[in-house]
Amino acid sequence: MDAKRAVTIRDVAERAKVSISTVSHAFSGSRPISQATKDRVTRAAVELGYDPNPSARSLRTGRSGIVGLILRPRYALVGTSDRAETFNRLVGAVATEMLRHKTGLLHVPDINDSSAARVPMDGCIVAHPYGDDSVLTELLRRGVPVVTVEEDPSRPEFAWAVRLDYATVVTALLDHLREHGAERVALLTGSEDNAWNRRTREAYLAWCGEPRVHTLSEGLTRADAAELVRPLLASRDRPDAVVVATSDFAALVTEVAGSLGLRVPEDLLIASLTDSEHSRLASPPITAMDLNHEGLAKQAVELMLGRLAGAAEPTEALVLDPVLHLRASTSRATGTP
Template structure:
């Protein structure tokens, strides 16, 4: 197949080659109508900029990286989908990598896989420490996703996240509002990741505000945030004497919650009559589970948009920009696993 050229795009859009070049480079002073017409032609023809030629002209390749722990997790799969779409609108192509939660791999990918290839990286780290990323962010465009601690007010890179402490508190408060008093937490991990730490903090805060006591026996450790570990953790909880079992559970993500729901089914316990269940992520799997899963839903569109635009601004700026933390919205979607009312899936 013959490669599509700028000239081909210009002819399809009815504009000059220079106009197409300006749109692809996201240059200013191009009308929105012209930009839309050119981008439509780009999509229809499948035009892809030549990274080598582009780097020679501009010093940039037009390639950015997205590094996430696991592409098999629905949350990160959706994130990758949305980041790719947002990046395409700004003229970037995304290379996607999984780190599998390995600190060495996270640090390697944060540098741009040999920064000669990538213009910048969006990284969702699990294990690498913030102080290890600080020197990288000073020299290379980097945006972080997910929960990180900034207790001393030190922001080491641009960061996009939701308030996980508040989200966990709200989810737990919802369970308390249903009259549940023995609430378990599934997601306390062996390695004390920042995600686990902050969601546990929000869980404990809601209990304290309601005058309830945190019981470590109702927070079994998990190795990973996946369905098998949710299943095993809930089996531990259902094996407790009847009077000590939980009447509700807050799971730190939807995959843990779906595993927990399976264990409750195996134990002959009803959801939510015997045990109410809440997750985090708002995954499609939770929406279509039986019963449908009440979940904290991060605004994925906002997270992807903020991350890509923040990275693009850093890539294109000729001057150093101050690092910023950007909070994305979230909301609690109450479904059958706590509400108990059977209803059709809301599309």
């Protein structure tokens, strides 16, 4: 081995003939590893001169042992704390996974702030980037190792990413609505240009013969959103099923429907493309697509730590499935008009 090159966890894994994650678990104790494997990893580390101690290693390599996290959706924290449940889950899950790997996590509010240039991070996880995301562009320009939670929808070739298979689950949801009598399905999509809005909209348009797409910005107040929803539900040609991007607005649609004398699910089926207490506690509970943020966080952290350890670039993004929760808001008896 070239004496001028710092020994990495990847070198240890190759010498011990185990995976990079196994070496990480052997040193951190975060997962059960057999004693024989631990001994093999330790022997390889000693032979190569690898020090698993983060502080000692940082002095030698210039690494901080800290990973940054940037949450991109501009409306993620708008309104009350309960509205931010989806992103609270993601941030909490990333933090938990980092703790399991004994790695520090630093939230980075604004990468373009001059102080952010001094943030001591070895790499950065960017969550829910926009299309042609400017923050992702800047991090790549600076040479910061990046992993994204969800894809930049304008950069599908960026393989250091963990994304969701929206098409399969959205199609299953729409098929479910049709099976329960829906013939005029409307989509109330969000305005943010991210994979969640783009891919769900694409799946809807591919499925629907007569699309009814309306934009309901994530930044609207409840009153403003209600003003946009009311004429849609009051029209003579109103939809008999509505798929709403955010769960809080899906619950609002239920309230507006009730004020117009429409019963859910008898007269109107309602589903949401996120799941939170708004969808779970609505009356009736609302069918919703869960974004599987715990799964995204786990895979993104492992991908980041592998990248920092010298893992080869993946050939494509890792794909996970969202989870569809079918509830009473779409359980109308088949064939009910």
